[in-house]
Amino acid sequence: MIKKALRRIYKDKLRLLMGRLSEEYNIFSPKLVEGRIIFDRIDDVSEIINEYHTRPVLPVKKLFLPQRETLFEYEIVDNDVIISDKLDLVAREKRCIFGVRACDIASLQILRRFFSRGPGDPYVIGRLSNSMIIGIMCNSVFPSCFCHFTDSGPLPKDGFDLFLVDVDDYFIAIIGSERGNQIASKNEDIFLDANKDDALAIDNKVKEIVSLMKSPPVVDQMVLYDAFVRSFNLDFWEDYAKKCLSCGKCNFNCPTCYCFDIFDEVDLDLRKGRRVRVWDSCHFLSFTRVASGEIFRRNRSSRLKQRVYHKFVYSVNDIGLISCVGCGRCFEVCPASIDLRDIITKVLCG
Ligand code: SF4
Numbered sequence: 001m002i003k004k005a006l007r008r009i010y011k012d013k014l015r016l017l018m019g020r021l022s023e024e025y026n027i028f029s030p031k032l033v034e035g036r037i038i039f040d041r042i043d044d045v046s047e048i049i050n051e052y053h054t055r056p057v058l059p060v061k062k063l064f065l066p067q068r069e070t071l072f073e074y075e076i077v078d079n080d081v082i083i084s085d086k087l088d089l090v091a092r093e094k095r096c097i098f099g100v101r102a103c104d105i106a107s108l109q110i111l112r113r114f115f116s117r118g119p120g121d122p123y124v125i126g127r128l129s130n131s132m133i134i135g136i137m138c139n140s141v142f143p144s145c146f147c148h149f150t151d152s153g154p155l156p157k158d159g160f161d162l163f164l165v166d167v168d169d170y171f172i173a174i175i176g177s178e179r180g181n182q183i184a185s186k187n188e189d190i191f192l193d194a195n196k197d198d199a200l201a202i203d204n205k206v207k208e209i210v211s212l213m214k215s216p217p218v219v220d221q222m223v224l225y226d227a228f229v230r231s232f233n234l235d236f237w238e239d240y241a242k243k244c245l246s247c248g249k250c251n252f253n254c255p256t257c258y259c260f261d262i263f264d265e266v267d268l269d270l271r272k273g274r275r276v277r278v279w280d281s282c283h284f285l286s287f288t289r290v291a292s293g294e295i296f297r298r299n300r301s302s303r304l305k306q307r308v309y310h311k312f313v314y315s316v317n318d319i320g321l322i323s324c325v326g327c328g329r330c331f332e333v334c335p336a337s338i339d340l341r342d343i344i345t346k347v348l349c350g
Protein backbone atom coordinates (compact mmCIF):
# COMPACT_ATOMS: atom_id res chain seq x y z
CA MET A 1 0.00 0.00 0.00
CA ILE A 2 1.27 3.46 -0.90
CA LYS A 3 2.86 5.31 2.06
CA LYS A 4 3.00 8.84 0.62
CA ALA A 5 0.44 11.60 1.33
CA LEU A 6 -2.57 11.63 -1.00
CA ARG A 7 -5.04 14.30 -2.15
CA ARG A 8 -7.89 14.43 -4.63
CA ILE A 9 -8.07 16.75 -7.62
CA TYR A 10 -11.29 16.79 -9.60
CA LYS A 11 -10.56 16.72 -13.30
CA ASP A 12 -12.36 19.97 -14.04
CA LYS A 13 -9.86 21.70 -11.71
CA LEU A 14 -6.70 20.51 -13.45
CA ARG A 15 -6.50 23.40 -15.92
CA LEU A 16 -7.11 25.86 -13.07
CA LEU A 17 -4.10 24.37 -11.25
CA MET A 18 -1.90 24.44 -14.33
CA GLY A 19 -2.99 28.03 -15.04
CA ARG A 20 -1.86 29.07 -11.57
CA LEU A 21 1.45 27.21 -11.96
CA SER A 22 2.02 28.88 -15.33
CA GLU A 23 2.29 32.24 -13.52
CA GLU A 24 5.52 30.98 -11.94
CA TYR A 25 6.75 28.19 -14.22
CA ASN A 26 7.22 27.62 -17.95
CA ILE A 27 4.89 24.70 -18.59
CA PHE A 28 5.90 21.73 -20.76
CA SER A 29 3.36 19.04 -21.54
CA PRO A 30 2.36 16.44 -24.09
CA LYS A 31 0.64 18.37 -26.86
CA LEU A 32 -0.82 17.60 -30.26
CA VAL A 33 1.27 18.80 -33.20
CA GLU A 34 0.31 17.76 -36.74
CA GLY A 35 -1.53 14.69 -35.45
CA ARG A 36 1.31 13.52 -33.20
CA ILE A 37 1.90 13.87 -29.48
CA ILE A 38 5.12 15.59 -28.51
CA PHE A 39 6.49 16.97 -25.24
CA ASP A 40 6.91 20.70 -25.69
CA ARG A 41 6.48 24.11 -24.14
CA ILE A 42 2.88 25.23 -24.12
CA ASP A 43 1.66 28.81 -24.28
CA ASP A 44 -1.86 28.11 -23.09
CA VAL A 45 -3.06 25.51 -20.59
CA SER A 46 -5.83 24.53 -23.04
CA GLU A 47 -3.05 22.79 -25.05
CA ILE A 48 -2.34 20.35 -22.18
CA ILE A 49 -3.20 16.73 -22.90
CA ASN A 50 -3.64 14.53 -19.85
CA GLU A 51 -4.99 11.46 -21.62
CA TYR A 52 -3.05 10.09 -24.57
CA HIS A 53 -2.93 6.61 -26.03
CA THR A 54 0.09 6.96 -28.24
CA ARG A 55 3.69 7.54 -27.31
CA PRO A 56 5.11 11.04 -27.45
CA VAL A 57 7.46 11.11 -30.47
CA LEU A 58 10.56 11.37 -28.28
CA PRO A 59 10.96 10.67 -24.56
CA VAL A 60 11.02 13.49 -22.06
CA LYS A 61 14.85 13.33 -21.89
CA LYS A 62 14.89 15.72 -24.86
CA LEU A 63 13.82 18.52 -22.49
CA PHE A 64 16.94 17.92 -20.37
CA LEU A 65 19.44 16.73 -22.96
CA PRO A 66 18.30 18.30 -26.25
CA GLN A 67 19.05 16.52 -29.54
CA ARG A 68 21.26 19.47 -30.50
CA GLU A 69 22.45 22.15 -28.17
CA THR A 70 24.94 25.00 -28.36
CA LEU A 71 27.03 24.78 -25.21
CA PHE A 72 28.77 28.10 -25.78
CA GLU A 73 29.64 30.61 -28.49
CA TYR A 74 32.98 32.28 -28.98
CA GLU A 75 34.22 35.33 -30.81
CA ILE A 76 37.65 36.79 -31.38
CA VAL A 77 37.60 40.48 -30.48
CA ASP A 78 40.98 42.21 -30.93
CA ASN A 79 43.32 39.70 -29.31
CA ASP A 80 40.80 38.26 -26.89
CA VAL A 81 38.42 35.33 -27.18
CA ILE A 82 35.02 36.21 -25.72
CA ILE A 83 33.03 33.16 -24.61
CA SER A 84 29.34 33.30 -23.84
CA ASP A 85 27.16 30.45 -22.67
CA LYS A 86 23.54 30.03 -21.65
CA LEU A 87 24.15 28.55 -18.22
CA ASP A 88 22.73 31.60 -16.52
CA LEU A 89 19.48 31.19 -18.43
CA VAL A 90 19.34 27.47 -17.62
CA ALA A 91 19.90 28.24 -13.93
CA ARG A 92 17.11 30.83 -13.83
CA GLU A 93 14.37 29.08 -15.79
CA LYS A 94 11.67 27.47 -13.62
CA ARG A 95 9.95 24.69 -15.51
CA CYS A 96 7.02 22.45 -14.78
CA ILE A 97 6.95 19.25 -16.83
CA PHE A 98 3.44 17.89 -16.82
CA GLY A 99 2.17 14.47 -17.90
CA VAL A 100 5.33 12.41 -17.43
CA ARG A 101 4.84 8.63 -17.24
CA ALA A 102 6.50 6.50 -14.54
CA CYS A 103 9.10 5.05 -16.94
CA ASP A 104 10.20 8.51 -18.03
CA ILE A 105 10.36 9.67 -14.40
CA ALA A 106 12.65 6.71 -13.65
CA SER A 107 14.76 7.61 -16.69
CA LEU A 108 15.31 11.13 -15.34
CA GLN A 109 16.61 9.67 -12.09
CA ILE A 110 19.08 7.59 -14.11
CA LEU A 111 20.16 10.61 -16.19
CA ARG A 112 20.65 12.57 -12.97
CA ARG A 113 23.06 9.91 -11.70
CA PHE A 114 25.01 9.73 -14.97
CA PHE A 115 25.33 13.48 -15.39
CA SER A 116 26.32 14.02 -11.73
CA ARG A 117 29.48 11.96 -12.10
CA GLY A 118 32.83 13.74 -11.96
CA PRO A 119 32.50 17.52 -12.26
CA GLY A 120 28.86 17.08 -13.34
CA ASP A 121 27.13 18.50 -16.38
CA PRO A 122 25.72 21.92 -15.45
CA TYR A 123 23.26 21.98 -18.35
CA VAL A 124 21.54 18.66 -17.68
CA ILE A 125 21.75 18.88 -13.88
CA GLY A 126 20.64 22.52 -13.95
CA ARG A 127 17.52 21.61 -15.91
CA LEU A 128 16.79 18.61 -13.69
CA SER A 129 17.10 20.79 -10.59
CA ASN A 130 14.86 23.56 -11.96
CA SER A 131 12.08 21.32 -13.15
CA MET A 132 9.01 20.39 -11.21
CA ILE A 133 7.71 17.01 -12.36
CA ILE A 134 3.99 16.27 -12.41
CA GLY A 135 3.53 12.68 -13.54
CA ILE A 136 0.45 10.78 -14.64
CA MET A 137 -0.03 7.05 -14.32
CA CYS A 138 -0.78 5.12 -17.50
CA ASN A 139 -4.40 4.08 -17.98
CA SER A 140 -3.45 1.37 -20.44
CA VAL A 141 -0.28 -0.31 -21.71
CA PHE A 142 1.38 -0.48 -25.10
CA PRO A 143 2.23 -3.96 -26.39
CA SER A 144 5.91 -3.18 -25.77
CA CYS A 145 5.63 -1.96 -22.13
CA PHE A 146 7.50 -3.94 -19.46
CA CYS A 147 8.27 -1.37 -16.75
CA HIS A 148 7.17 -3.84 -14.07
CA PHE A 149 10.15 -6.07 -14.98
CA THR A 150 12.63 -3.20 -14.59
CA ASP A 151 10.92 -1.99 -11.38
CA SER A 152 10.26 1.42 -12.96
CA GLY A 153 6.46 1.50 -12.99
CA PRO A 154 3.55 1.74 -13.28
CA LEU A 155 4.06 3.79 -10.09
CA PRO A 156 7.32 5.72 -9.74
CA LYS A 157 9.19 5.32 -6.47
CA ASP A 158 10.60 8.84 -6.39
CA GLY A 159 11.76 11.63 -8.68
CA PHE A 160 8.44 13.47 -8.91
CA ASP A 161 6.71 16.31 -7.12
CA LEU A 162 3.15 15.18 -7.84
CA PHE A 163 1.93 12.01 -9.50
CA LEU A 164 -1.69 11.74 -10.64
CA VAL A 165 -3.67 8.53 -10.76
CA ASP A 166 -6.78 8.75 -12.89
CA VAL A 167 -9.91 7.49 -11.10
CA ASP A 168 -13.20 8.25 -12.86
CA ASP A 169 -13.90 11.97 -12.52
CA TYR A 170 -10.92 12.80 -10.30
CA PHE A 171 -7.19 12.21 -9.91
CA ILE A 172 -5.59 10.90 -6.76
CA ALA A 173 -2.53 13.12 -6.36
CA ILE A 174 0.46 11.44 -4.72
CA ILE A 175 2.66 14.03 -3.04
CA GLY A 176 6.26 13.17 -3.86
CA SER A 177 8.33 16.09 -2.54
CA GLU A 178 8.33 19.17 -0.33
CA ARG A 179 7.72 21.26 -3.47
CA GLY A 180 4.66 19.12 -4.27
CA ASN A 181 3.48 19.50 -0.67
CA GLN A 182 3.77 23.29 -0.88
CA ILE A 183 1.77 23.38 -4.09
CA ALA A 184 -0.97 21.33 -2.47
CA SER A 185 -0.98 23.62 0.60
CA LYS A 186 -1.12 26.79 -1.51
CA ASN A 187 -4.05 25.44 -3.54
CA GLU A 188 -6.31 23.95 -0.91
CA ASP A 189 -9.38 24.74 -3.01
CA ILE A 190 -8.04 22.28 -5.65
CA PHE A 191 -6.26 19.66 -3.52
CA LEU A 192 -9.06 18.07 -1.49
CA ASP A 193 -8.63 15.42 1.19
CA ALA A 194 -8.27 11.89 -0.12
CA ASN A 195 -10.82 9.26 0.76
CA LYS A 196 -9.69 6.26 2.86
CA ASP A 197 -10.30 4.02 -0.15
CA ASP A 198 -8.02 6.01 -2.48
CA ALA A 199 -4.84 4.13 -1.50
CA LEU A 200 -6.63 0.89 -2.29
CA ALA A 201 -7.80 2.31 -5.63
CA ILE A 202 -4.13 2.99 -6.52
CA ASP A 203 -3.15 -0.57 -5.60
CA ASN A 204 -5.93 -1.99 -7.76
CA LYS A 205 -4.96 0.19 -10.67
CA VAL A 206 -1.32 -0.90 -10.42
CA LYS A 207 -2.36 -4.57 -10.38
CA GLU A 208 -4.60 -4.06 -13.40
CA ILE A 209 -1.85 -2.35 -15.43
CA VAL A 210 0.76 -4.97 -14.47
CA SER A 211 -1.58 -7.78 -15.50
CA LEU A 212 -1.76 -6.29 -19.01
CA MET A 213 2.03 -6.19 -19.55
CA LYS A 214 3.97 -8.73 -21.55
CA SER A 215 7.07 -8.77 -19.34
CA PRO A 216 9.68 -11.48 -18.95
CA PRO A 217 9.28 -13.14 -15.49
CA VAL A 218 10.51 -10.69 -12.85
CA VAL A 219 13.91 -11.58 -11.33
CA ASP A 220 16.24 -9.86 -8.91
CA GLN A 221 18.33 -7.32 -10.84
CA MET A 222 21.59 -8.91 -9.67
CA VAL A 223 20.38 -12.24 -11.07
CA LEU A 224 19.84 -10.44 -14.37
CA TYR A 225 23.28 -8.82 -14.10
CA ASP A 226 24.98 -12.19 -13.52
CA ALA A 227 23.06 -13.79 -16.38
CA PHE A 228 24.24 -11.05 -18.75
CA VAL A 229 27.84 -11.40 -17.56
CA ARG A 230 27.69 -15.17 -18.27
CA SER A 231 26.13 -14.65 -21.73
CA PHE A 232 28.68 -12.35 -23.32
CA ASN A 233 30.16 -14.93 -25.66
CA LEU A 234 27.03 -16.88 -26.57
CA ASP A 235 26.28 -17.42 -30.25
CA PHE A 236 22.86 -15.77 -30.35
CA TRP A 237 24.38 -12.27 -30.38
CA GLU A 238 25.56 -12.92 -33.96
CA ASP A 239 21.99 -13.78 -34.98
CA TYR A 240 20.77 -10.40 -33.74
CA ALA A 241 23.77 -8.66 -35.32
CA LYS A 242 22.85 -10.12 -38.73
CA LYS A 243 19.43 -8.46 -38.46
CA CYS A 244 20.53 -5.12 -36.95
CA LEU A 245 20.87 -2.21 -39.42
CA SER A 246 22.96 -0.06 -37.05
CA CYS A 247 20.48 2.74 -37.63
CA GLY A 248 20.64 4.06 -34.06
CA LYS A 249 16.87 4.55 -33.76
CA CYS A 250 16.88 2.50 -30.56
CA ASN A 251 19.38 4.89 -28.96
CA PHE A 252 17.63 8.06 -30.03
CA ASN A 253 14.27 6.86 -28.74
CA CYS A 254 15.62 5.45 -25.49
CA PRO A 255 14.91 7.68 -22.48
CA THR A 256 18.20 6.70 -20.81
CA CYS A 257 20.67 6.65 -23.74
CA TYR A 258 22.72 9.78 -23.20
CA CYS A 259 25.84 9.51 -25.38
CA PHE A 260 26.68 12.59 -27.38
CA ASP A 261 29.22 14.01 -29.77
CA ILE A 262 30.73 17.47 -29.48
CA PHE A 263 32.12 19.56 -32.32
CA ASP A 264 32.90 23.15 -33.18
CA GLU A 265 31.06 25.05 -35.90
CA VAL A 266 33.27 27.87 -37.09
CA ASP A 267 31.86 30.75 -39.14
CA LEU A 268 33.43 31.51 -42.53
CA ASP A 269 35.14 34.63 -41.21
CA LEU A 270 37.01 32.35 -38.74
CA ARG A 271 36.33 34.84 -35.97
CA LYS A 272 33.17 33.38 -34.50
CA GLY A 273 31.92 29.93 -33.74
CA ARG A 274 30.05 27.73 -31.38
CA ARG A 275 30.57 24.42 -29.58
CA VAL A 276 27.69 22.09 -30.26
CA ARG A 277 26.54 18.89 -28.58
CA VAL A 278 24.40 16.39 -30.50
CA TRP A 279 23.04 12.96 -29.62
CA ASP A 280 25.20 10.08 -30.79
CA SER A 281 24.65 6.35 -31.09
CA CYS A 282 26.84 3.45 -29.97
CA HIS A 283 25.47 1.56 -32.99
CA PHE A 284 27.31 3.88 -35.37
CA LEU A 285 30.66 2.75 -36.74
CA SER A 286 32.01 6.24 -36.12
CA PHE A 287 31.14 6.11 -32.41
CA THR A 288 34.41 4.57 -31.28
CA ARG A 289 36.64 6.04 -34.00
CA VAL A 290 39.61 7.73 -32.32
CA ALA A 291 42.06 10.32 -33.61
CA SER A 292 44.36 7.69 -35.16
CA GLY A 293 41.41 6.37 -37.21
CA GLU A 294 41.13 3.14 -35.26
CA ILE A 295 37.57 1.88 -34.66
CA PHE A 296 37.23 -0.25 -31.57
CA ARG A 297 33.84 -1.81 -32.27
CA ARG A 298 34.03 -2.57 -35.97
CA ASN A 299 32.02 -5.74 -35.54
CA ARG A 300 28.25 -5.14 -35.58
CA SER A 301 27.54 -7.59 -32.75
CA SER A 302 30.01 -5.75 -30.52
CA ARG A 303 28.04 -2.54 -31.07
CA LEU A 304 24.70 -4.20 -30.43
CA LYS A 305 26.08 -5.79 -27.29
CA GLN A 306 27.49 -2.45 -26.14
CA ARG A 307 24.00 -0.93 -26.02
CA VAL A 308 22.43 -3.88 -24.24
CA TYR A 309 25.32 -4.46 -21.83
CA HIS A 310 25.41 -0.79 -20.95
CA LYS A 311 21.79 -1.08 -19.81
CA PHE A 312 22.18 -4.21 -17.68
CA VAL A 313 25.85 -4.49 -16.67
CA TYR A 314 28.03 -1.39 -17.23
CA SER A 315 25.38 0.88 -15.77
CA VAL A 316 25.20 -1.24 -12.61
CA ASN A 317 29.00 -1.02 -12.33
CA ASP A 318 28.87 2.72 -12.88
CA ILE A 319 25.84 4.08 -11.00
CA GLY A 320 24.56 1.00 -9.17
CA LEU A 321 21.38 0.70 -11.26
CA ILE A 322 20.29 -0.94 -14.48
CA SER A 323 19.52 1.80 -16.99
CA CYS A 324 16.57 0.25 -18.76
CA VAL A 325 13.17 1.46 -17.58
CA GLY A 326 11.15 -1.06 -19.59
CA CYS A 327 9.45 1.48 -21.83
CA GLY A 328 9.80 -0.72 -24.93
CA ARG A 329 10.51 2.23 -27.24
CA CYS A 330 13.72 0.68 -28.61
CA PHE A 331 11.97 -2.30 -30.14
CA GLU A 332 8.81 -0.41 -31.00
CA VAL A 333 10.87 1.69 -33.44
CA CYS A 334 13.38 -0.99 -34.49
CA PRO A 335 13.10 -1.66 -38.25
CA ALA A 336 14.62 -5.13 -37.67
CA SER A 337 12.11 -6.06 -34.93
CA ILE A 338 14.86 -6.80 -32.40
CA ASP A 339 12.86 -7.17 -29.18
CA LEU A 340 14.84 -6.50 -26.01
CA ARG A 341 12.47 -8.76 -24.05
CA ASP A 342 13.50 -11.70 -26.27
CA ILE A 343 17.16 -10.95 -25.59
CA ILE A 344 16.47 -10.80 -21.83
CA THR A 345 14.58 -14.10 -21.95
CA LYS A 346 17.42 -15.78 -23.87
CA VAL A 347 19.96 -14.45 -21.39
CA LEU A 348 17.94 -15.63 -18.39
CA CYS A 349 17.24 -19.05 -19.89
CA GLY A 350 20.93 -19.61 -20.62
S1 SF4 B 1 16.87 0.18 -33.95
FE1 SF4 B 1 17.14 -2.02 -34.33
S2 SF4 B 1 18.18 -2.08 -36.31
FE2 SF4 B 1 18.41 0.02 -35.56
S3 SF4 B 1 20.39 -0.02 -34.44
FE3 SF4 B 1 18.78 -0.44 -32.93
S4 SF4 B 1 18.70 -2.69 -32.83
FE4 SF4 B 1 19.79 -2.19 -34.73
Ligand code: SF4
Pocket: 250, 253, 254, 255, 256, 257, 311, 323, 324, 325, 326, 327, 328, 329, 330, 331, 340
Ligand atom coordinates in the same frame (compact mmCIF):
# COMPACT_ATOMS: atom_id res chain seq x y z
S1 SF4 C 1 16.61 -0.01 -23.57
FE1 SF4 C 1 14.62 0.02 -24.66
S2 SF4 C 1 13.12 -0.60 -23.13
FE2 SF4 C 1 14.98 -0.06 -22.01
S3 SF4 C 1 14.72 2.13 -21.48
FE3 SF4 C 1 15.82 2.10 -23.43
S4 SF4 C 1 14.21 2.22 -25.00
FE4 SF4 C 1 13.20 1.67 -23.06
